[in-house]
Amino acid sequence: MTRLVTERLVIDDLTSADAGFLVVLLNEPSFLQNIGDRGVRDEAGAHRYLAEGPFASYRRHGFGLWAVRLLADRRPIGICGLLKRDALDDVDIGFAFLPAYWGAGYAQEAAARVLAHAHEELKLPRVVAITAPHNERSAKLLEKLGLRFQREIRLGAEQQPTRLFAPPESEGNP
Template identity: 55%
Template sequence: MCVLQTDRLCLHQLSTKDAPFILALLNTPGWLEFIGDRGVRNLADARNYILNGPVASYNQRGFGLYLVTLTESRLPIGLCGLLKRESLADVDIGFAFMPEYTRQGYAYEAASAVLTYARATLDLKRIVAITAPGNQRSISLLERLGLRYKAIIKLAGQTEESILYETS
């Protein structure tokens, strides 16, 4: 069942049946370089990632990262959704797509739907985003979505700096 639907995409809650896709996505070069190694090496790790991350967030907060699928084929192509990190005061938007589904407008389409949902349904007034300084594609997408540069930060437990963006 779709939580959010756009012309081309369906965003729905992850379940452990999505473990093969999560295993593949979390080990793509882009994820490892810009998001970080989550230690997901097999299907059991992927199931644990789903249960302890997105599913726990749905249960605790009513939102989380959603699986993005193509509407027609139901093929999974990425993740997009909302996260509440202890080290950030505000909810942040996150997204990641398989390399073969980048540069086709899917991330913008999914993230736009998530931002609308966050404001209209969840009544979130302020949304932030973090990205690696070298992730120009993510920076461009955040700016296209209307988020603006706020500061360079270091998240708790991280050694690398991140760029913080915010809604106006």
Template identity: 50%
Template sequence: MTVQLATARLTLRELSADDADFLVELLNSPTFLQHIGDKGVRDAAGALRYLDTGPGASYRQHGAGLWRVGLAGCDTPIGICGPVFRPQLPAPDLGFALLPAYSGQGYGFEAGQACVDYLQGEAGIRELLGITDDANTASQALLVKLGFVWDGYREVYPGEPALRLYRRAR
């Protein structure tokens, strides 16, 4: 099943090969690199590999994954938002990232709320998690605004600092 979500200002849909250039821009934006990390995507070919092994694999295995967030009407891509299924976590975490030009305008909350509503409603996921580094106070505030509660620190990646863990039960 292909998921498509809509809000007053946004559309959310599965990422596709047509989004390669957008993914290169997003995955190399300063805030993405600082808070999420370097995915090694430098060109369209790298974006297609990332898409196939990341969100695409998630769509195939779980029926959901990071979705492309676009402006309603003109469909300009502005970010990604959706569940990330990590084997080291007991439940999917809500991942999100916006291009810097679209931060601070309520788009993250709008996309996040649409994802939470779908995932904990129609998709029937009982618990969602959120993870952030200590420095990512904007994402921490967004998770709280979306109804997530801070639940301490969790080592997600061996050898790396523990991340802040947030939970949201249905």
């Protein structure tokens, strides 16, 4: 069980009680356009997503996408965490927040804490990020976190290109 605390947020494991929140978040136009359609349309779909995605990742890797909750009332406002994809050698950081909570620095606060956890506790040497080419808000956040655009990659033969961001010291060392 992971539990990270920042000035305004708690970042911890998603649970079955987050199913309703996930139905809303995963169907936000910003999520569908920038990340993809996870096919979650109702709470039953959210439970399937949790079992096959985050819960499986927690068991397999000791990390995954976590819930980001307001410290004040524990309300979930987004997800942020670490992913190990078959198509990518490095672990990558991912995040998505409900639009009502954009523009307050919450994503930056959560992602900075997750990166520190990745390096300090999980001892991951390198964490990268991938974003859709037009996702400027995400690119801006990744730059603030110290990652730099490296190049466009394709995660699979059929996939659209995505932008790879990585720590500057690892440039040229994919």
